[in-house]
Each structure stands twice: as C-alpha cells, then as structure tokens.
Amino acid sequence: MKAIKVGILGLGTVGGGTALVLQRNANEISRRVGRPVHVTMASVRSLDSQRLCDCSQLTLTQDPFEIVNAPDIDIVVELIGGDTVAKDLVLKAIENKKHVVTANKALIALHGNEIFAAAEAKNVSVSYESAVAGGISIIKAIREGLAGNKIELLAGIINGTGNFILTEMRDKGRTFDDVLVEAQELGYAEADPTFDVEGIDAAHKLTILAAIAFGTPLQFDKVYTEGISKLSLIDVGYAEELGYRIKHLGIAKASDDGLELRVHPTLIPEKRLIANVDGVMNAVLVKGDAVGNTMHYGAGAGAEPTASAVVADILDIVRTIDAPTSCRVPHLGFQPAEIKDRPVKTVEQFESAYYLRFDVSDIAGVMSKLSSQFADQNISIEGIAQKEPVAGQDFVSVIFITQRTNEGQLDRAIASIEAMDEVRADAIKIRVEHFN
Amino acid sequence: MKAIKVGILGLGTVGGGTALVLQRNANEISRRVGRPVHVTMASVRSLDSQRLCDCSQLTLTQDPFEIVNAPDIDIVVELIGGDTVAKDLVLKAIENKKHVVTANKALIALHGNEIFAAAEAKNVSVSYESAVAGGISIIKAIREGLAGNKIELLAGIINGTGNFILTEMRDKGRTFDDVLVEAQELGYAEADPTFDVEGIDAAHKLTILAAIAFGTPLQFDKVYTEGISKLSLIDVGYAEELGYRIKHLGIAKASDDGLELRVHPTLIPEKRLIANVDGVMNAVLVKGDAVGNTMHYGAGAGAEPTASAVVADILDIVRTIDAPTSCRVPHLGFQPAEIKDRPVKTVEQFESAYYLRFDVSDIAGVMSKLSSQFADQNISIEGIAQKEPVAGQDFVSVIFITQRTNEGQLDRAIASIEAMDEVRADAIKIRVEHFN
Numbered sequence: 052m053k054a055i056k057v058g059i060l061g062l063g064t065v066g067g068g069t070a071l072v073l074q075r076n077a078n079e080i081s082r083r084v085g086r087p088v089h090v091t092m093a094s095v096r097s098l099d100s101q102r103l104c105d106c107s108q109l110t111l112t113q114d115p116f117e118i119v120n121a122p123d124i125d126i127v128v129e130l131i132g133g134d135t136v137a138k139d140l141v142l143k144a145i146e147n148k149k150h151v152v153t154a155n156k157a158l159i160a161l162h163g164n165e166i167f168a169a170a171e172a173k174n175v176s177v178s179y180e181s182a183v184a185g186g187i188s189i190i191k192a193i194r195e196g197l198a199g200n201k202i203e204l205l206a207g208i209i210n211g212t213g214n215f216i217l218t219e220m221r222d223k224g225r226t227f228d229d230v231l232v233e234a235q236e237l238g239y240a241e242a243d244p245t246f247d248v249e250g251i252d253a254a255h256k257l258t259i260l261a262a263i264a265f266g267t268p269l270q271f272d273k274v275y276t277e278g279i280s281k282l283s284l285i286d287v288g289y290a291e292e293l294g295y296r297i298k299h300l301g302i303a304k305a306s307d308d309g310l311e312l313r314v315h316p317t318l319i320p321e322k323r324l325i326a327n328v329d330g331v332m333n334a335v336l337v338k339g340d341a342v343g344n345t346m347h348y349g350a351g352a353g354a355e356p357t358a359s360a361v362v363a364d365i366l367d368i369v370r371t372i373d374a375p376t377s378c379r380v381p382h383l384g385f386q387p388a389e390i391k392d393r394p395v396k397t398v399e400q401f402e403s404a405y406y407l408r409f410d411v412s413d414i415a416g417v418m419s420k421l422s423s424q425f426a427d428q429n430i431s432i433e434g435i436a437q438k439e440p441v442a443g444q445d446f447v448s449v450i451f452i453t454q455r456t457n458e459g460q461l462d463r464a465i466a467s468i469e470a471m472d473e474v475r476a477d478a479i480k481i482r483v484e485h486f487n
Numbered sequence: 488m489k490a491i492k493v494g495i496l497g498l499g500t501v502g503g504g505t506a507l508v509l510q511r512n513a514n515e516i517s518r519r520v521g522r523p524v525h526v527t528m529a530s531v532r533s534l535d536s537q538r539l540c541d542c543s544q545l546t547l548t549q550d551p552f553e554i555v556n557a558p559d560i561d562i563v564v565e566l567i568g569g570d571t572v573a574k575d576l577v578l579k580a581i582e583n584k585k586h587v588v589t590a591n592k593a594l595i596a597l598h599g600n601e602i603f604a605a606a607e608a609k610n611v612s613v614s615y616e617s618a619v620a621g622g623i624s625i626i627k628a629i630r631e632g633l634a635g636n637k638i639e640l641l642a643g644i645i646n647g648t649g650n651f652i653l654t655e656m657r658d659k660g661r662t663f664d665d666v667l668v669e670a671q672e673l674g675y676a677e678a679d680p681t682f683d684v685e686g687i688d689a690a691h692k693l694t695i696l697a698a699i700a701f702g703t704p705l706q707f708d709k710v711y712t713e714g715i716s717k718l719s720l721i722d723v724g725y726a727e728e729l730g731y732r733i734k735h736l737g738i739a740k741a742s743d744d745g746l747e748l749r750v751h752p753t754l755i756p757e758k759r760l761i762a763n764v765d766g767v768m769n770a771v772l773v774k775g776d777a778v779g780n781t782m783h784y785g786a787g788a789g790a791e792p793t794a795s796a797v798v799a800d801i802l803d804i805v806r807t808i809d810a811p812t813s814c815r816v817p818h819l820g821f822q823p824a825e826i827k828d829r830p831v832k833t834v835e836q837f838e839s840a841y842y843l844r845f846d847v848s849d850i851a852g853v854m855s856k857l858s859s860q861f862a863d864q865n866i867s868i869e870g871i872a873q874k875e876p877v878a879g880q881d882f883v884s885v886i887f888i889t890q891r892t893n894e895g896q897l898d899r900a901i902a903s904i905e906a907m908d909e910v911r912a913d914a915i916k917i918r919v920e921h922f923n
Contacts, residue, residue, distance in 0.1 A: 196616075200512065346782075
C-alpha cells in the first residue's frame with residue numbers, strides 16, 4: 052500500500068519527539084499498519100535550531116500554512132499550541148480534507164465543538180489522544196475500551212506540574228512557592244505558571260474527558276476550577292496525620308439530576324491507588340456501571356510519552372484512511388447527532404465530604420457552638436482533630452472531616468461559624484473523596 | 488442502520504452479564520455505534536435456570552451449534568470455556584463467516600494461531616479483550632494505544648485468585664492453604680484450583696500479552712511457569728521487613744538476544760504502584776520505548792467487568808462490520824505476514840535480581856563460605872539480613888538480595904552452597920524486580 056505522508060506543525064519538544072519515534076520505530080510501525088508512515092514536512096520557527104529528530108529527509112518551512120495546503124500531505128499534526136493560529140491551521144487542514152492529530156487541549160476544550168463539526172462535514176478525523184494525560188491512552192480507553200459502560204465517575208491527576216509540587220510539599224515539607232521555583236528550573240512549570248497551578252490546564256483536560264464520558268458537548272465554561280497555589284503546608288501535614296493525601300484532581304460525576312465538573316485539591320485516603328501516584332506522573336480513575344473502578348497511569352508530558360499518543364492517533368487514522376467514515380470512532384465517542392446537553396451543577400449543588408480547618412481562640416468555649424451549627428444544617432461529622440497550640444500563637448486549629456453533604460448547606464454552616472468572635476475568618480475547606 | 492444480532496454461547500456468569508449489560512445500556516450503546524445491538528439467541532445447559540439477564544426476547548437453545556449456524560446471527564460470543572467444544576464452535580462460526588468474541592484465554596493461548604489464520608481466510612474478526620485481565624482494556628492498550636512503541640517489558644498481576652491469596656497472607660499472616668479454602672468458599676477459586684495457583688491461567692494470559700507486545704506467534708509451551716502454592720508465610724514476612732511485597736506476576740521482556748516469558752512469585756519494592764494492587768484486582772505494567780512505564784488497573788474477573796470487555800469487543804466489530812478487513816486491527820496487532828518468531832530464553836538465561844533464603848546451623852562459621860560462592864560466580868549482593876534464631880529451632884535463616892545476575896550462574900552458586908554441611912537443603916529462591 053502507498054506510504055502515508057505526515058506534516059508536523061511545530062518541531063519543538065513534542066514535534067521533534069513525534070518525528071523521532073516515527074523514524075526510530077518505522078519498521079515496527081509498518082509491520083503493524085501494513086504501510087510506511089513518513090514525516091515529509093515540518094514547520095519550524097527558526098530553520099537552524101537543534102532538533103530531536105533526523106531532518107535530512109524533511110522539507111522544513113517557516114510557514115505552517117504551506118503544510119496544511121500541501122496537496123500530498125495526508126495527515127497534519129498540530130503541535131504549535133494556543134487557540135488562535137493553531138485553530139486557523141486546523142480548520143484550514145480540514146477544509147483541505149486532511150486528517151488532523153493535535154496535542155492541543157486548550158484548542159479542543161474551547162473550540163472542539165466547532166472543529167469536530169467542520170471535520171464531520173468534510174469526512175475527516177481530528178484525533179487528540181495526546182491532549183489529555185500524555186502517554187496514557189485514556190481517550191481510547193473511555194471512547195472504546197469502556198464503550199459498553201455508563202460512565203459514572205472519573206477523577207484524574209491530569210497536571211503533572213501540580214502533582215510534582217504537591218508530592219514535594221508532602222514528602223519534604225517544602226512550601227508551594229519554594230517547589231514552584233524548582234519546577235520552573237526543571238522545566239516542569241512555565242515562566243508564567245498560571246495555567247498549571249490555577250487548574251486551567253486541568254480544566255481543559257477535564258472538559259474533554261467529561262464530554263467523551265457522558266456524550267455531552269465540550270463546555271469548558273461550566274467547569275468549577277480551583278488551583279493549588281493557596282494550599283498551605285499545614286493542611287498537607289494535617290491531612291497526612293489523618294491518613295489522607297492531597298491531590299489536585301479533575302472530577303466529573305454523573306447523577307440523575309446533573310453533572311458535577313470540578314477541578315480542585317482533594318483529600319484521598321492514602322490506601323487508594325490514586326493517592327500513591329507521585330511526582331510528574333498522571334493517572335485517571337474511571338468508574339463504569341459494568342466495569343467498576345479502573346485506573347490508567349503513565350507519564351503525562353514529555354517529548355516521547357506525548358509522541359507515543361500522537362503516533363497512536365496517526366496509526367488509527369492510517370488504518371481507516373481509505374474506509375467509510377462510519378468505521379471511525381466518532382470524535383466524542385458518540386454519534387454527532389447523539390451528543391446531548393445535560394444540566395451541570397453549581398458549587399452549592401455539589402455533594403462531597405469535606406476537610407475543614409478553623410482557627411479558634413477559645414477551644415473550650417467554642418466546640419459546642421461549632422457542633423450546633425453543623426447540626427442545624429444536618430451535616431454529620433466523621434471525625435474531629437484538635438491540634439496542640441503552637442508556641443507564640445494565640446489560637447488553636449480544629450479539623451473537622453464531614454460525611455458526604457451538600458456544599459450549599461456546608462457553606463451556610465461555615466458562614467455562621469466564621470461570624471463567631473472566637474473564630475478567625477477564614478475557614479479552610481478542602482473536598483474529600485473516598486473512591487470506594 | 489440495520490440492527491446487529493448477537494448470539495451468546497453459554498449464558499452463565501459472564502454470558503448472563505454480557506446480555507444484561509447490552510440490555511441495560513442499549514440506548515447508550517446505540518448512541519455510540521449508531522445502530523442497535525441485540526442479543527437474539529443464547530445457548531444454555533439447562534433451559535430453566537435462573538439468569539442475570541432478561542430472556543423474554545431471546546431464543547434459548549441447548550445446542551450451541553444452532554447459533555453458529557443461524558443465518559441471521561452476525562456476531563457469536565463464545566463463553567463456554569475450555570479448548571475442545573469451544574474450539575469447534577469458534578471454527579464453525581468462522582467458517583460461516585461470523586465474527587467471534589471470546590473470553591477464553593486457554594483457547595486463544597493454545598489454538599489462537601490456527602483460529603486467527605482461519606478468521607483471516609474468511610475476512611472475519613476474532614476478538615478476545617475479555618480473555619486477559621477482565622475489564623481492563625489491556626489488549627486495546629497494547630495493540631492500539633501503545634502502537635507507536637517498541638514494547639520492552641510487561642508485567643502483570645493477571646490472576647485475581649492468586650492476588651487475593653497473597654494479599655490475605657501478607658495482611659493477615661494466614662497460610663496459603665487457609666486462604667485457599669476461603670477463596671473457594673467465596674467463589675474466587677475453583678474446586679480444583681490448579682489453573683490459578685500453579686500459574687497456568689496466568690501463563691495463558693501472558694502468552695497472549697507477549698504475542699501482541701512483540702509481534703510473535705502465540706507460544707504457550709515456551710512460558711516458564713511457577714505457581715504460588717509453595718510460597719511460605721515466612722518469606723512473605725521477611726520480604727515485607729525488607730521493604731518488598733510478593734506478587735504473582737506474568738513477565739515478558741524483550742532484549743536483543745531474545746525474549747523472557749515467565750510466570751512466578753516476584754518481590755517488588757513496596758513503593759511501586761503495582762506492589763499496591765491488592766485483593767482480586769488485576770493490573771498490567773507496560774513499558775514502551777517512547778512512553779516509559781504505564782499501568783492499567785481494574786477488576787480481572789466477575790460478571791459485569793468481564794462483560795464490559797466483551798461488549799467493547801462487540802462494539803469494535805459493529806463499527807467496522809461493513810468495512811474492508813484492512814480497517815480492522817490485526818489479531819495480534821501486527822499484519823499476519825509480519826508475525827515473526829524470536830528466540831525465547833530458558834531459565835538459565837534469565838536476568839533478574841533474587842531473594843535467597845538459606846537455613847544454616849552455624850551462622851558464624853558459614854558466612855564467609857557463602858560469600859565466596861557468590862563471588863566465584865561474579866554475583867554481587869545488594870543486602871544481607873540475618874534473622875534471630877527461633878526458639879526450638881537448631882538453625883537460623885539468612886536472607887540475601889542479589890543484584891541483577893544471570894540465573895544459571897546463580898543456580899551454580901546455590902548448588903555449591905546447598906552442598907555444605909552447615910546448610911539445609913533446599914534454598915528458597917524468589918525473583919526480585921524493581922521496575923524503575
């Protein structure tokens with residue numbers, strides 16, 4: 052069969068890694084798909100940079116539009132990032148009836164509905180396995196491997212930078228700011244770390260996972276997002292003393308009255324496998340009605356792990372490139388006409404257990420008042436821990452772990468407690484999930 | 488599009504679960520694949536047993552050949568088990584140009600080469616996701632999700648019964664025999680537990696995983712297999728004291744000079760994620776040259792987890808049922824003409840680290856003699872632990888953890904040591920893998 056020609060937009064870390072993997076494993080790959088797959092063009096910012104791959108057989112250009120318009124390119128791989136030029140390039144490639152592979156989570160989370168509709172109109176595929184959790188084939192697992200299930204829950208450590216910071220805080224007692232500087236030096240975090248540490252990157256990925264899990268449109272603006280930048284070492288330590296670890300999770304839950312889409316720090320019992328995923332590694336827990344809990348673990352970033360997913364997408368496209376569109380897995384896992392909106396809950400409607408820390412000046416006098424506020428809102432308390440007063444401080448900390456409750460009710464109890472003279476505003480509230 | 492008709496051979500736990508999941512999630516499933524999928528026939532041993540599923544719309548028969556010969560059945564699901572009648576049924580279904588889904592690991596491990604060749608001649612698919620690790624879509628992950636990689640290593644907890652027994656031994660200090668009886672009562676182990684506890688079931692599954700990882704034929708007879716029935720509580724405890732857990736693993740490794748295919752108890756550092764997979768759960772670690780380490784976790788058995796994988800296979804077939812064969816993933820992940828034999832190593836050629844226990848009568852006198860035997864064979868020792876003598880015993884135990892070495896050399900050192908007067912035969916040898 053005729054060779055497939057691939058053009059890569061952006062020959063940086065992931066682009067260079069993708070070309071390298073396609074070159075190094077060329078023999079293995081053609082043994083799998085029955086035809087050669089060659090990278091023949093790539094766009095670059097500068098023509099004389101060092102590359103990860105061999106460029107001797109590649110046409111390099113500084114104009115990525117040259118690639119999306121090249122008549123002999125079958126598959127365009129978009130690795131430029133961002134959602135402006137990348138979007139124009141992807142839409143142009145689709146218009147030219149080229150299949151597209153992209154690692155761009157922002158692009159898919161924000162413009163996926165439009166991009167997929169354009170691709171469906173032209174009978175081409177836009178694949179995005181590498182956009183979520185790097186080398187873990189989680190898109191394939193949900194869209195295909197678990198296709199017989201109603202997905203009830205997914206929860207993922209889907210930002211390696213954040214997980215690295217939380218792991219260092221717990222293991223070495225270092226502060227958030229301290230670890231962030233190291234993460235930047237190691238290249239795990241950007242100079243502007245906002246996307247990683249404020250949860251926006253994780254929210255992009257959760258948007259994608261939720262759409263394919265539930266068959267809903269992509270709806271980034273409905274994801275509740277809380278980062279890790281305000282997380283205190285004190286609470287990381289208290290959580291550990293209570294048998295929990297704090298992970299920054301993207302959580303999507305379906306129930307009859309709607310979906311919860313949320314990204315936030317979460318206490319997880321230390322015995323759970325996902326609580327033991329450390330450093331820059333990613334993992335996604337998926338619960339289906341038939342399969343129960345599954346977990347998918349691997350590197351979430353880096354040149355070759357991400358390239359692994361990009362190449363898998365390329366090979367899926369190669370396999371069905373001459374076949375009718377109906378043989379391909381639909382973009383969001385469900386037939387386009389079957390993508391259906393479902394109500395998304397607001398924060399006040401969330402159901403969770405909670406870790407609460409109050410700093411109080413007069414522990415003896417205040418405990419019964421606190422307890423009565425919880426009782427007034429029908430909130431059951433799972434456990435209470437009172438910390439020893441720290442020398443030089445005129446307050447002590449009390450920790451409550453609640454049973455599962457409604458967040459609106461909880462917030463009313465917290466507001467009443469914060470209004471007390473003996474209690475310092477503001478309470479610390481971190482959600483707790485048990486995943487059993 | 489016209490509905491797809493499925494016939495199930497064997498309506499027991501997995502068969503009933505499969506029909507139930509297809510019924511319960513019928514709406515979700517047709518939203519995914521764009522057409523209804525109905526179970527219309529099923530074969531049963533007795534016509535009046537209780538079933539997991541609704542049988543009101545099903546034609547039940549006691550003759551499974553009626554289903555494989557029924558003109559309107561599109562997909563035959565073989566859930567009878569064993570490799571005699573099941574093989575005849577599968578080959579007959581193929582001859583009748585029906586696609587087949589099977590959960591039968593013994594059938595695929597022992598007769599897969601013949602069955603796949605027959606299917607390829609008739610342009611039909613035989614899918615077997617549910618044959619390995621139940622609900623974990625590990626076949627899909629290796630054949631498709633990691634298709635860009637050269638697979639270097641896979642290691643799996645792929646027998647839930649064995650993992651349940653080892654977990655109970657470690658957590659509760661119970662003996663193998665004691666836990667086995669409970670496992671039988673709970674329905675985790677068969678009345679004749681040989682397949683599970685002697686590693687044969689795991690070897691069937693490893694045979695399948697190795698073939699799709701390396702693009703080699705299925706070759707069950709080349710798997711080195713050691714069970715857990717001789718594992719002593721003493722060594723489970725010593726391993727734990729040294730920071731390891733013992734898991735029964737199926738391991739497949741590729742190096743330039745050949746493959747290692749082995750099933751045996753293995754010490755793993757307790758920090759590794761796979762060391763923390765407990766109870767009846769399964770997990771498979773896969774290391775690819777691009778992606779690095781990935782892990783895939785979930786329920787390895789049970790009605791609905793297994794049904795989840797059976798249904799996923801059905802939906803993959805439905806999607807490409809009207810398409811050319813070239814669109815389908817080849818049976819072993821590589822094009823049939825590209826399946827190539829590779830040399831498989833014998834035990835003496837294995838490379839591993841080892842846990843060794845010697846019971847010696849005279850610890851002071853014997854240590855230097857032991858050490859010199861290891862030195863003679865160029866074996867480096869990572870650590871030594873000498874246990875306190877137990878009251879009433881006239882010997883003490885010495886534990887050695889070796890560095891990675893050749894097993895043939897190690898066995899020569901062990902034989903020399905066992906020949907010493909101060910050493911009781913036989914030494915305990917358990918392989919150690921670090922997976923880093």
